[in-house]
Amino acid sequence: xxxxxxxxxxxxxxxxxxxxxxxxxxxxxxxxxxxxxxxxxxxxxxxxxxxxxxxxxxxxxxxxxxxxxxxxxxxxxxxxxxxxxxxxxxxxxxxxxxxxxxxxxxxxxxxxxxxxxxxxxxxxxxxxxxxxxxxxxxxxxxxxxxxxxxxxxxxxxxxxxxxxxxxxxxxxxxxxxxxxxxxxxxxxxxxxxxxxxxxxxxxxxxxxxxxxxxxxxxxxxxxxxxxxxxxxxxxxxxxxxxxxxxxxxxxxxxxxxxxxxxxxxxxxxxxxxxxxxxxxxxxxxxxxxxxxxxxxxxxxxxxxxxxxxxxxxxxxxxxxxxxxxxxxxxxxxxxxxxxxxxxxxxxxxxxxxxxxxxxxxxxxxxxxxxxxxxxxxxxxxxxxxxxxxxxxxxxxxxxxxxxxxxxxxxxxxxxxxxxxxxxxxxxxxxxxxxxxxxxxxxxxxxxxxxxxxxxxxxxxxxxxxxxxxxxxxxxxxxxxxxxxxxxxxxxxxxxxxxxxxxxxxxxxxxxxxxxxxxxxxxxxxxxxxxxxxxxxxxxxxxxxxxxxxxxxxxxxxxxxxxxxxxxxxxxxxxxxxxxxxxxxxxxxxxxxxxxxxxxxxxxxxxxxxxxxxxxxxxxxxxxxxxxxxxxxxxxxxxxxxxxxxxxxxxxxxxxxxxxxxxxxxxxxxxxxxxxxxxxxxxxxxxxxxxxxxxxxxxxxxxxxxxxxxxxxxxxxxxxxxxxxxxxxxxxxxxxxxxxxxxxxxxxxxxxxxxxxxxxxxxxxxxxxxxxxxxxxxxxxxxxxxxxxxxxxxxxxxxxxxxxxxxxxxxxxxxxxxxxxxxxxxxxxxxxxxxxxxxx
Numbered sequence: 115x116x117x118x119x120x121x122x123x124x125x126x127x128x129x130x131x132x133x134x135x136x137x138x139x140x141x142x143x144x145x146x147x148x149x150x151x152x153x154x155x156x157x158x159x160x161x162x163x164x165x166x167x168x169x170x171x172x173x174x175x176x177x178x179x180x181x182x183x184x185x186x187x188x189x190x191x192x193x194x195x196x197x198x199x200x201x202x203x204x205x206x207x208x209x210x211x212x213x214x215x216x217x218x219x220x221x222x223x224x225x226x227x228x229x230x231x232x233x234x235x236x237x238x239x240x241x242x243x244x245x246x247x248x249x250x251x252x253x254x255x256x257x258x259x260x261x262x263x264x265x266x267x268x269x270x271x272x273x274x275x276x277x278x279x280x281x282x283x284x285x286x287x288x289x290x291x292x293x294x295x296x297x298x299x300x301x302x303x304x305x306x307x308x309x310x311x312x313x314x315x316x317x318x319x320x321x322x323x324x325x326x327x328x329x330x331x332x333x334x335x336x337x338x339x340x341x342x343x344x345x346x347x348x349x350x351x352x353x354x355x356x357x358x359x360x361x362x363x364x365x366x367x368x369x370x371x372x373x374x375x376x377x378x379x380x381x382x383x384x385x386x387x388x389x390x391x392x393x394x395x396x397x398x399x400x401x402x403x404x405x406x407x408x409x410x411x412x413x414x415x416x417x418x419x420x421x422x423x424x425x426x427x428x429x430x431x432x433x434x435x436x437x438x439x440x441x442x443x444x445x446x447x448x449x450x451x452x453x454x455x456x457x458x459x460x461x462x463x464x465x466x467x468x469x470x471x472x473x474x475x476x477x478x479x480x481x482x483x484x485x486x487x488x489x490x491x492x493x494x495x496x497x498x499x500x501x502x503x504x505x506x507x508x509x510x511x512x513x514x515x516x517x518x519x520x521x522x523x524x525x526x527x528x529x530x531x532x533x534x535x536x537x538x539x540x541x542x543x544x545x546x547x548x549x550x551x552x553x554x555x556x557x558x559x560x561x562x563x564x565x566x567x568x569x570x571x572x573x574x575x576x577x578x579x580x581x582x583x584x585x586x587x588x589x590x591x592x593x594x595x596x597x598x599x600x601x602x603x604x605x606x607x608x609x610x611x612x613x614x615x616x617x618x619x620x621x622x623x624x625x626x627x628x629x630x631x632x633x634x635x636x637x638x639x640x641x642x643x644x645x646x647x648x649x650x651x652x653x654x655x656x657x658x659x660x661x662x663x664x665x666x667x668x669x670x671x672x673x674x675x676x677x678x679x680x681x682x683x684x685x686x687x688x689x690x691x692x693x694x695x696x697x698x699x700x701x702x703x704x705x706x707x708x709x710x711x712x713x714x715x716x717x718x719x720x721x722x723x724x725x726x727x728x729x730x731x732x733x734x735x736x737x738x739x740x741x742x743x744x745x746x747x748x749x750x751x752x753x754x755x756x757x758x759x760x761x762x763x764x765x766x767x768x769x770x771x772x773x774x775x776x777x778x779x780x781x782x783x784x785x786x787x788x789x790x791x792x793x794x795x796x797x798x799x800x801x802x803x804x805x806x807x808x809x810x811x812x813x814x815x816x817x818x819x820x821x822x823x824x825x826x827x828x829x830x831x832x833x834x835x836x837x838x839x840x841x842x843x844x845x846x847x848x849x850x851x852x853x854x855x856x857x858x859x860x861x862x863x864x865x866x867x868x869x870x871x872x873x874x875x876x877x878x879x880x881x882x883x884x885x886x887x888x889x890x891x892x893x894x895x896x897x898x899x900x901x902x903x904x905x906x907x908x909x910x911x912x913x914x915x916x917x918x919x920x921x922x923x924x925x926x927x928x929x930x931x932x933x934x935x936x937x938x939x940x941x942x943x944x945x946x947x948x949x950x951x952x953x
Contacts, residue, residue, distance in 0.1 A: 126495045133487040140483050144476050155468050159461045160439075164422060167441035171454050174356055174365050175443050178349050182447055185345030191319060191338045192302050199321035202334055203300075206238055206247055207323060214327055228328065235332065236263040247334045250288055252296070252324070257288045260330060280315065281305040287320075291331055295324035309337055346448070353452070354381040363454060368408055370449045375408040378450060398435065399425040407440075411451050415444040429457055437462070665721065672717045679707050679714070840885055841947055845940060847877035848906075852936050855910045859917050859929045866914050873907040895946050902939050906932065 184190040210231045217227035238247045249260040256274035273288040281290040287305045294301040300323040306315035320335030353365050367378040374390040391408045399410040407425045414421025420443040426435035440455030857863035873879050882903065890896040909932040916925035946952065 130491055133490055137483050137487050141480050144479060148476055152465060152469060156465055159464060163439055163456055163458060167454060167456060170358055171441050171443060174353060175452060177352065178445060178452065181345050181349050185341045188304065191341050194341060195319055195336050195338055196302060196321060199334055199336060202240055203321055203323050203332060206235060207332065209234055210325060232261045236261060245334060245336065247332060250331050252292050252329050252331060256286060257292050280307060291322045291333060295322055295331055299324050350379045354379060365452060365454045368451050370412050370451060375412060398427065399423055411442040411453060415442055415451065419444045668717045668721050672714055679711060841943055844878050844881040845943055851876055851878065855913055855932065856929065859913050859925055869914055870911050873904050878903065893946065895942060899939065899942060902935060905935055
């Protein structure tokens with residue numbers, strides 16, 4: 115056989131064997147990666163289901179915990195039961211006040227009023243006759259019972275018996291009531307007290323109020339052990355209503371009694387409630403599917419209070435039981451197991467679909483490899499048939515290249531020497547074309563992978579931002595829920611204050627009416643006084659006239675006395691002339707003269723008194739005028755005050771209407787607050803569902819990146835002729851590094867040794883400081899990549915350290931900045947390729 119044929123046959127055989135080995139190894143590698151991808155997909159899907167169950171049950175569990183804890187808090191109990199007790203005392207108290215007013219008005223005696231009030235209180239009943247009101251005094255150290263409508267034997271007794279030491283810190287409950295009313299006039303007192311039908315004393319809440327005029331403590335009470343029972347009833351009702359996945363998902367509650375747990379509440383099978391769960395149909399859990407699922411759930415919660423249980427269970431529309439996963443949590447206060455479950459047969463279906471998809475992709479890739487191998491075999495056979503002398507060199511070169519290709523590596527930049535002639539030249543040219551096609555195909559594939567991976571960076575960043583926003587939304591929903599509860603409490607306070615304001619407003623109306631009546635009486639008195647003063651002024655004017663007349667009379671009398679005195683003097687002179695005969699007449703004349711002088715003196719005194727009287731009358735007249743003016747002013751003031759009181763009455767009546775409006779608005783606001791709380795709960799559930807869907811998206815992105823990493827790894831060892839392919843591989847290596855950092859941030863990766871390395875030592879750094887600097891080191895924009903790459907490693911180290919230290923917020927800020935810089939680095943690499951026309 116000719117050497118050419120031998121060489122041809124040997125070459126063809128070698129090509130076939132080599133390509134066959136390469137094809138077999140490639141197919142084996144692809145199949146292995148397919149199994150790994152399927153396992154990763156299965157784990158991701160089950161993790162998604164677990165996260166969904168945890169998220170759904172956590173929201174329900176928080177609602178159950180909140181409802182139960184509220185039922186045991188003093189403020190909650192007072193808020194639930196206190197309003198009713200307050201209302202009962204309000205009604206009775208107002209009637210006692212009316213009785214007391216009757217006593218104040220003198221309609222009845224005090225003893226009659228007290229007796230009437232006690233009889234009134236004794237007759238009060240509520241809550242189907244079980245509720246009543248008692249009266250005790252404020253005696254120290256122990257008060258005395260004034261009236262008890264049921265235990266009559268206590269009336270008049272000092273309440274110091276040891277059985278009453280049941281308030282807080284074993285204090286006498288009636289002494290505690292006295293302290294409460296002395297401090298705040300009214301209030302609540304909690305204690306334990308025997309209850310019919312119960313073996314042990316039960317919690318009871320009493321509301322007491324002080325009636326100060328008689329020193330009475332008026333009180334009533336109600337058992338509050340029903341608060342926990344009501345809370346449990348509300349929990350069971352609410353949990354039964356919670357649904358998800360279009361109403362197919364639900365929550366149930368069973369107890370932890372062993373060996374036969376019982377169903378507490380099942381929303382779609384209520385016939386199970388209260389029944390033992392020991393039937394054989396429940397023995398479908400455990401590795402052998404023979405363990406009771408409810409016992410398995412109890413065991414799952416023993417370590418951490420929660421856990422997952424997998425089992426088989428009938429599914430509507432399926433002929434055989436399907437796999438199902440449940441997540442359960444232990445509610446310790448009631449020893450309940452609260453759980454929910456999801457069928458996982460759809461995961462098996464998804465895995466089967468994923469298997470088909472990967473198988474189809476694998477088959478396509480195998481066909482491509484076989485097609486390329488076939489082409490290479492055909493070309494190799496065609497070329498070798500026509501090879502003659504000198505073929506050994508070409509065969510050697512071809513064999514070396516094929517060997518590298520079979521090992522998953524190779525230098526696709528090398529070419530066979532086409533300088534010879536004939537068949538060897540044609541063989542070299544054809545083989546070089548095959549290498550050109552492979553180089554071009556690999557280059558395009560690498561660019562496609564790099565572009566795909568690069569497009570995932572903003573998606574990852576956006577999904578992380580959305581996830582953070584959802585967490586913030588959930589936190590704000592909790593805060594708004596808390597604020598809604600506080601608003602509801604404030605609205606209750608406003609309602610109470612509005613009631614007090616209405617009562618005070620009624621008192622203001624009453625006082626205003628009394629004030630108006632007083633002003634009217636004052637106005638009438640002022641008018642009467644003015645009339646009296648006007649009459650007095652007239653009398654003063656008359657008195658002034660009489661004084662003037664008296665003064666005139668006195669003047670006449672004075673003139674007469676002067677004339678009499680003069681006549682007496684003349685008579686005395688004539689008597690002296692008469693001698694002895696006129697002596698007697700002289701004595702009479704002298705007496706007349708003295709009488710005239712006294713008359714003059716008296717008239718002078720009278721004149722002075724009249725003058726003084728005239729002055730005082732004038733002063734009285736002036737004062738009467740002033741008083742008259744003041745009375746007129748007082749009358750005007752009374753008139754104005756009466757008008758003001760009328761305005762006050764109108765304003766008070768308007769205020770009363772406004773208070774009624776406020777009360778109505780408060781009721782409306784309370785309804786709105788309840789609606790807000792319901793809306794917030796809906797927002798919280800929607801946020802949890804969005805977070806779950808986001809986790810599913812992140813898992814898919816992670817799976818896609820892993821596939822890109824695997825595919826790019828198949829070509830990483832090939833040396834391609836295209837310079838741009840080196841940049842594409844560098845971008846892929848950088849994005850793979852970024853994905854590792856994000857995996858640490860997410861908590862799905864613990865290995866950090868290949869992240870915290872120096873920026874010279876990573877795959878991108880090795881490219882940059884070797885081939886990159888060698889080829890493009892003179893480009894300023896290429897040099898500008900170094901500080902950016904250094905910053906990437908610094909931020910990666912910060913993300914790792916903050917994540918390990920639990921500083922989630924700092925880690926999120928660093929990973930966000932890392933994404934920004936990574937995008938900037940990718941963009942600058944693309945600009946270098948485009949601006950410098952790198953092929």
